[in-house]
Amino acid sequence: MNQRLKPVRGMRDILPEDSARFSLIEDTFRSVLSGYSYEEIRLPIVESKNLFDRGLGESTDAVSKEMYSFHDRDSSELALRPEGTASCARAIVNHSMAHEDKPRLWYAGPMFRHERPQAGRYRQFQQVGAEAFGYSGPAIDFELIQIVTNVLESLGLIESVTLLINNIGDATARARFRDALVNYLNPYESDLDSDSRTRLHKNPMRILDSKNERTQTILEGAPKLKEFVGDHSTERFELILGMLSEAQIAYEVADQLVRGFDYYTDSVFEWVTDQIGAQDAVCAGGRYDGLIELLGGKPTPGIGFAAGVDRIALLKSETQEDASYRSTDVYLIALSEDQRSYVSEIAKRIRQGTNLRVREHTEPGRMGSKMRWADKSGATWAVIAGESEEVELNVSIKWLRSDREQLRVPLVGMLEVLKAA
RNA sequence: GUGGAUGUAGCUCAGGUGGUAGAGCACUGGAUUGUGGUUCCAGCGGUCGUGGGUUCAAAUCCCAUCAUCCACCCCA
Structure with a gap:
């Protein structure tokens, strides 16, 4: 750190x-x-x-x-x-x-x-x-x-x-027990561990759960709380x-x-x-x-x-095994900045139409890098839009966690595909 | 409050007997001008916890201090 x-x-x-x-x-x-x-x-x-x-x-x-x-x-x-x-x-x-x-x-x-x-x-x-x-x-x-x-x-x-x-x-029972306990332990005071010796005067009942073996042996003959x-x-x-x-x-x-x-x-x-x-x-x-x-x-x-x-x-x-923590379901990629507003529209539709967690890739860079971030996000899908998708009002949907083939679907049919999973 | 161990790159760690810092992973770029998880190449990245001291020279030795972890204690 x-x-x-x-x-x-x-x-x-x-x-x-x-x-x-x-x-x-x-x-x-x-x-x-x-x-x-x-x-x-x-x-x-x-x-x-x-x-x-x-x-x-x-x-x-x-x-x-x-x-x-x-x-x-x-x-x-x-x-x-x-x-x-x-x-x-x-x-x-x-x-x-x-x-x-x-x-x-x-x-x-x-x-x-x-x-x-x-x-x-x-x-x-x-x-x-x-x-x-x-x-x-x-x-x-x-x-x-x-x-x-x-x-x-x-x-x-x-x-x-x-x-x-x-x-x-x-409180009364405990007070009587405390007195009895102190009376019992007093003769053993020098045999107790140092913490217990302090507690004998301050908070004697705490001695009961001492981890010291010798103290526990001494306690075997001590009065029991339940008798009080x-x-x-x-x-x-x-x-x-x-x-x-x-x-x-x-x-x-x-x-x-x-x-x-x-x-x-x-x-x-x-x-x-x-x-x-x-x-x-x-x-x-x-x-x-x-x-x-x-x-x-x-x-x-x-x-x-x-x-x-x-x-x-x-x-x-x-x-428990980590139930592999993931924060994202859909990772949205605009191929270039020209598709920014188209991609925002796609994101809006998914967020309004489903409970899926949608993350947009917002930084410029090459496609390979964007895909790597998509993978790392843990998302189930990458939804990709380039110039041709925008012109035809399509989106490309790629499954990141399975071998299923990438789909290209009309924007209006997108939610159906995502919900079907 | 007491004791033990440990502090070096974002992470995990190497750095006998002092000569002024390295690897793997991660990240960025390239091989591959619209497709990740494999590989190869290159690059980015360090007040060596902090402050003193010894020394020509300290990540390395000494002192102090802070922090982290674990245990005592205490408790959820």
């Missing part, structure tokens, strides 16, 4: 071929979500920093270390959103949307976290998320999981991912698992699965893959029954997921 001017660290250009993949993924979410009657909401990219401090929790890495925060001209503290759920919940509160209705919403857009870039991890990344407010029964958990499953099936990726699910209980979760929550969780089994959606209950943001409660879930490197979560979500109240609304249960479009696109390109 040219060294002089380039995107800032962790930001990148999504070039046309990748962009087409992104669009396909987003369109698939859009279409499946629409089938479940989820409504689109468009949320600001910039919010008050305060929203994330309160919503996600000030001790989380996303807020304390990775947030793009800055002072506005009037010195108020703003931030680029690191995720979408907090904004969505704020909108629910601001517009009293959960008073007369139980909204099911979705959004898509860029999120920002100041992390060290890595495979599948960028400082600006694209998410599609869905949130449902006002539902406390297990069927909504199931519905959201089913939505994501449908999307992944439709994209041909369901075999490449594993659904992990866990129940982390409510209330009966009601456990029952609810069992009902979700039952629905998944009945719908033949494969899952693994993952005791160690915890979420990075403070707002999560009860059921949490995540789709992971082993095919795109260390950043293995392609979609994750869970329930957050306390969030709306935390942001000043009346108590309202909530649940949602967020999918990482960049990672799903990466997974798609890693696991």
